[in-house]
Amino acid sequence: MTVSASRPSCLDRRPVSWYRDSIAFDLGTCPPLAGEVRADVCVIGGGVTGCSAALHLAERGYSVVLVEASEIGHGASGRSGGQILPGLGTDIATVEQALGLEAARDIWEMSREAVRLTAELIERHAIPCDVSWGYLHAAVKPRHVRDLKALRDRLAKDYGYEALSWLEGEALHEHVVSDAYPGALFESEAGHLHPLNYTLGLARAARDAGAKLHEGSPALEIRRGSPHRVVTPAGSVTADVVVLGTNAFQHGLVPELDGRVMRAANYIIATEPLSAEQAARVLPQNDALSDANFVLDYYRLSADRRLIYGGEVSYTGREPHGLQARMDAKIARLFPVLRGVGIDYRWGGEVAITLNRAPDLGRIGQALYYAQGYSGHGMALAGLAGKLMAEAVAGQSERFDAFAAMPHRRFPGGETLRTPLLVLATAFYKLRDRL
Numbered sequence: 001m002t003v004s005a006s007r008p009s010c011l012d013r014r015p016v017s018w019y020r021d022s023i024a025f026d027l028g029t030c031p032p033l034a035g036e037v038r039a040d041v042c043v044i045g046g047g048v049t050g051c052s053a054a055l056h057l058a059e060r061g062y063s064v065v066l067v068e069a070s071e072i073g074h075g076a077s078g079r080s081g082g083q084i085l086p087g088l089g090t091d092i093a094t095v096e097q098a099l100g101l102e103a104a105r106d107i108w109e110m111s112r113e114a115v116r117l118t119a120e121l122i123e124r125h126a127i128p129c130d131v132s133w134g135y136l137h138a139a140v141k142p143r144h145v146r147d148l149k150a151l152r153d154r155l156a157k158d159y160g161y162e163a164l165s166w167l168e169g170e171a172l173h174e175h176v177v178s179d180a181y182p183g184a185l186f187e188s189e190a191g192h193l194h195p196l197n198y199t200l201g202l203a204r205a206a207r208d209a210g211a212k213l214h215e216g217s218p219a220l221e222i223r224r225g226s227p228h229r230v231v232t233p234a235g236s237v238t239a240d241v242v243v244l245g246t247n248a249f250q251h252g253l254v255p256e257l258d259g260r261v262m263r264a265a266n267y268i269i270a271t272e273p274l275s276a277e278q279a280a281r282v283l284p285q286n287d288a289l290s291d292a293n294f295v296l297d298y299y300r301l302s303a304d305r306r307l308i309y310g311g312e313v314s315y316t317g318r319e320p321h322g323l324q325a326r327m328d329a330k331i332a333r334l335f336p337v338l339r340g341v342g343i344d345y346r347w348g349g350e351v352a353i354t355l356n357r358a359p360d361l362g363r364i365g366q367a368l369y370y371a372q373g374y375s376g377h378g379m380a381l382a383g384l385a386g387k388l389m390a391e392a393v394a395g396q397s398e399r400f401d402a403f404a405a406m407p408h409r410r411f412p413g414g415e416t417l418r419t420p421l422l423v424l425a426t427a428f429y430k431l432r433d434r435l
Contacts, residue, residue, distance in 0.1 A: 052386025
């Protein structure tokens, strides 16, 4: 791709990843905000949440200004594994216990809508993001087999969801050529895509609909009032409504949200391109896969047949000791055919998780909306969250309120002990994964 000379050097600042080096089109110039501007809505954050909100608001006729601290897709939206999944980052039973079966059914159906919305946006706006369908939830040990089969049966019985089928033996090997898994649930409604190209495509669609996009424009302060005023280093946006889509990068901008999410770093590698024969001996149906561990691993093939493999986690801001060797060993153990295959890219990035792993949507006052804490399920859900916030701004808040009813608590421990306590809890679950 040739980048226009008029575009700021944001691509040079974008974290090194295969996604950065496989951008399918030039978004063009999104200059930093300069001076004072007026809009109906100011969207803060240029990930899937913010770009979807900007798109759906602009399509409803609102004047929209989006400000992004770095560049479009800088966070998890442009660096993730690219999985498109129904459901939430937590088991639907968590929602059912909090809100009841009927409310949980509504949220489950909206999570399926999130996947359909992703597909619709890709098609409607001709976003070149290599979308592909088919997903495996793989068991690593016998208790996973029991749990996954029970999940399939429960979703069919209580939620009418029939897109899950159990695979093992040769039927499983037709999808993943590895002896590591005793079985897996195949999900036909789930899939994967190139997350950065998808996010850039949403941004392009939002701009085409009339939204104004500004990169390199961190929101330094929200001066609340009627209207609000969002202050950036070189300007400000006066807006009747503010939509917050910063997720892991809230940085105290809205104090009421402090402690409601934790930032967790996740790590991904991309191999050199595989031959057609090698790819056929890894994921012959081009499905994506994640295992059933609490600290799970996940992988898929890229359009140029690289294995995109992610896993491991850090809450401390430091890369885990021996990360590179562990990830290389995992690939070699899963797929002996890939022993000696080169690793062309390694990168990491932060996601936001909530205490109960359910997404945190809500409003503060009547004109400040937020969506955050997708806990690893944001690729589809964030797009829906943007649409739901646009509906709520337009006075149709029932669906947004269904998600906002989910109770959320701050992580315990305060600023000093919050991270150590989470590290300790994660260490327990890592130990449990090994048993």
